[in-house]
Amino acid sequence: MSTMLCPAGVGSQSMVGSLCREAAWLRVRGAQLLHDLAVCQSPALWQRLHRERCWLQERRAELQRIAHLIEGECRGGQGIGAALLRELSARPVAAG
Numbered sequence: 001m002s003t004m005l006c007p008a009g010v011g012s013q014s015m016v017g018s019l020c021r022e023a024a025w026l027r028v029r030g031a032q033l034l035h036d037l038a039v040c041q042s043p044a045l046w047q048r049l050h051r052e053r054c055w056l057q058e059r060r061a062e063l064q065r066i067a068h069l070i071e072g073e074c075r076g077g078q079g080i081g082a083a084l085l086r087e088l089s090a091r092p093v094a095a096g
Helices: 013-039 043-073 080-090
Strands: none
């Protein structure tokens, strides 16, 4: 019986852990941005905050793609970190 292992570095716990922490940070920053956008009175600052929020959403989508790639390469329980990353990155950055 042969099991396919994750290619070197693809499923490393430190890499996946860092990406999971980033996904969690994106959600926290997204919530902060929503609050800041709601109270912002400067049009220039509002534009900058809005661009940052768009970037957060793009990065979230990129993390989802990365999780999918890692899951496709990992078998036999080694993709559990990738599954967690997929779950965290599937959560919306912030509602609104």
